[in-house]
Amino acid sequence: MAAGTFAEKGADLELVGITKTFPGFTAIRSLDLFIPAGSFFALLGPSGCGKTTTLRLVAGLEEPTAGRIVIGGKDVTSTKSFQRPVNTVFQSYALFPHMSVLENVAFGLRRRGIASPLEKAHEALRLVELDHLAARRPAQLSGGQQQRVALARAVVNRPALLLLDEPLGALDLKLRRQMQLELKDIQTEVGLTFLHVTHDQEEAMTMADTIAVMNRGEIEQMGAPEELYELPRTAFVANFLGQSNLFTGEVVSSTPDALTVASAGQQLVIPSARAPRRSGTVTVGVRPEKLLLLTAPPAAPSSGVNVLGPGRVIDVSFSGVSTQYTIAVPGIGDVIVFAQNMVFGPVVHVGAEVWVSWNVEHGFGLEDSPAEAAAGVADAASAAGADGDVATSALTTVKA
């Protein structure tokens, strides 16, 4: 980028066959990715899945072992970090402790010799509503304020591509929600391309136009949040992005419209269009909030509805808007049901005999099975050490 000018608008980013190996392990395996200009793209995955490495490669803080990085049609693979039209909001914010907030924000402008850097820095600080603290040192700000300064410091340069490395991780829940909305506002306002790396699936779904779920250095699935949530293709995605009930069984009959799978003697039907695998062993999944809890067996087996049961309620946990029931179904395992709290208190109690049902069109088929995915999650967990998010996703995967 020529010195002294701003990018007119966001640029698109293309990664071609990127591989990154560190001594002893491969962080990224032959990754191809295209992010169109102006979009808000999230890389989602557990710790150690290679998402932060991908970000650092794009920023120029690491060099790829193989592959090309193209920003706005220009190959930047061999350029240095300070030569790329890219700015990063670091996970630790990395504000310069020896400079005032204003000087922090003006740093990038000064390095590129852009006219009236202080004015533009004030402008950026007004955008994040911190202009009144411009004279302070970063150490004198709260975590949320520091995060906003870090954001202003990156945005003020109008980079073609803004990289966000889990910048909201250190904030408490309420502040995080607020920052998510602000970030999204700023992105629409300035029209930059955002690449956001996070392990928080809710954050990714709220903010991003497109999510790529990464696992073990590869992209498992990519698409709009709704698409990924409604139709996950792998057991890893089904459980990393929200929770899923998964049932594995053999295909017993298939028509052009529907597929019937027998799992532990129960017949489950899914639409063929939602099943990538149509013969042999198939894993069927359904989201917990799609399930209906029945206290009596359905009168007549109707087509278009899957029924499981009877099972016994083994856990009821109340979480405000909904209640989570865990139901042990013999031969199947534990089934999780989220029920809206339409009445006061839980509908059934621990020990009650219940049935669960769901509409056939809410089910989905997977390309792999939980057993295959579990191995992968275990890998990721051991690579990442004791990470809470990995642990919970592993927990929810190993069932059915």
Place this chain on the structure above:
Amino acid sequence: MSAESVSGAPSWTKPRARGVSGGASATGADVTWSLSAESAHGASRLATASPGGIARELEAPVAGPGAGGGRGAAAPGRRRGIRFRGLGLPVYTALALLFLLIPIAYTFVFSFNNSGKLNIAWQGFTLDKWTNVCAAQGVCEAFANSILVGVVATVLATALGTAIAIALVRYRFRARSAISLLLFLPMATPEVVLGAGLAAQFLSLGVNKGLATIIIAHTMFCISFVVVTVKARVASLDPALEEAGRDLYGSPVAVFWRITFPLLLPGIAAAALLSFALSFDDFIITNFNSGAVDTFPKFIYIAAARGIPAEANVVASAVFILAIVIVVVAQVTRAARAARLARLRG
């Protein structure tokens, strides 16, 4: 020697450690030990055993039976133990302080002595020596030489040592740990050995001894201290800050001068002060490598044979006072800054 003197050391520096078990007081001693190592300007001097030896002689008779007696008496009559502590410790402390401060007090007081050539007996009070400090032959020349050597050696050692420290922390390269270890050697080697070894090299190379050789010698032994001091600071510097600098269009040069250097500055300044103090103070290595040139310590050493002029006391007192002022100013500004920060946060 270290194990012995270490176990003896804490009894008076940390009186509370007396009731604690042996293991705990030994750890306490480690702290005191490393602190005194720094204040005594380096391990090489410690290796010659003088400060440790003195400390041991001082403490052993009082700390051993004193502590034991106090404890023994505590069981039958608590009063006696308390009275012993109440009297013995302050007297002992006062004596120890007196012992430490007598040479300084003597030097300061006798800088006002209206003496002739000999400055041994008190002849009456005068300010002449302070107002006319360069009167005695050689005092000011030696002092100027010491300042010159100190400044140049400090600048060289600080620049080289800082570069080495950054390299050792930030880069992975072959023989990195070996180099780290080798850098400790000059600190551990007795100064006579260093001085004589270097003098031999200058001789065999046919280099004329003078200011340049003194500067080379001082730079050599100061580098180790700079590396150790700055390394700690580099290790505590978050690499993400430099990455952020590069990410914000900072070229490697800009990132070093605007981010790395200012953040390392406290460490670099401490290293520079230490270097200067070591260089200004050095006698042994200087004596081997100075030829005909006199530095201040060398001048005093030679003058001591026939009576040190009072002007030397003036210079020494002035340096001492300057050092105290620097320390006080640094402490006061630091406290003021901390108070301001606390107010802003609160």
